[in-house]
Amino acid sequence: MKLYGALASPYVARAIMLARIKGIDLPLEPAPGGSTHSPEYLAMSPIGKMPVLEADGRFLPESEVICEFLEETGGGKPGLPSDPHERATSRLIARIVDLYVAPQPRKFFQQMNPATRDQEEVDKAAAELDKAFGFLEFFMGAGPFCVGAEPTLGDCAAIPYVVLIQKSVFAAFPELPDPTQGDGRLGTWWKAVQSNDICRESAEEYAEVVENFMKAMRERLKG
Known part of the structure; x- marks a missing residue:
């Protein structure tokens, strides 16, 4: 398999x-043709x-479908809890992320330039973000991860x-x-993320990518 x-x-x-x-060993390959x-x-x-997943000569798009495929076929450590209610909650967290977060x-990206910033729009966006985070907090299980003691699909x-x-957002709007x-x-969830080697290292890896993107955006705004 490759992604x-x-x-x-x-x-x-x-x-x-x-x-x-x-x-699971899942190599990441750039998009063929460069785009x-x-x-x-x-x-x-x-x-x-x-992403698109290649497996057995066939192709699957959509990250949620890919994750379910990995869970059903990849073996290894479970990526979803065994309890059906907790499995549903983990999937629900992923769904809330996709629809509301x-x-x-x-x-906020549209308001990054202080010279053209519309504070009313920032306030509206902040209220929507707070609401989305509230949905996550409401539906998360006992934890410390989104459901239980181990990271699952919802955490990913x-x-x-x-x-x-x-x-x-928080860096530009402190x-x-x-x-x-x-x-x-x-807060308790994020502490759990930081305590897990895979989650912490994955978060740090992604943070570096985002920081580079934001640096490039700031340079464009200066220009």
């Missing part, structure tokens, strides 16, 4: 992290998004987006509170 994409994508990071947790819109890439998936950073979905928001640094449920 096509770039670690800059939080969805690629999700699949890679789950593979590491399960102990997700190249003829070579579109021949694998006309959706034109990353993932759309938020883009709203949440970690890249939390890192993205930490390194972009007046906004970061719930992962508090005493609430997201």
Whole structure:
């Protein structure tokens, strides 16, 4: 098996992290043709998004589907809890990330330039982000991870987006509170993430990618 994409994508990071947790060797390859819109890439998936998994000569797009495939076929350590309610909760956390957390950073990116910033739009975006984090806290299990004592699919979905928001939104808008640094449920969850070698190292790896992206964005704003 191999995964096509770039670690800059939080969805690629999700699949890679789950593979590491399960102990699966999943090489990451760049998009054939140099782009997700190249003829070579579109021949694998006309959706034109990353990642795409190649397994047994067949191709699967969409990170959530890829993660479920790895869970069902990859063996190794479980990436989902054995209890059906906890399995559903782990999947729910991933779903909340995709539907409610993932759309938020883009709203702040549009307000990165202080010279053209609309504070009313920033305030609206901050309220939506706070609501999305509230959904995560409400549905997370007893923990310390999103469900139970070990990282699962939900953690693999949440970690890249939390890192993205930490390194972009909270770095550019320091007046906004970061719930992962508090005493609430997201705070205890983040401590668990930092205590797990695979989760911490994956988060640090992704943080470096985001920091490089933000540095390039700041340079463009200066220009």
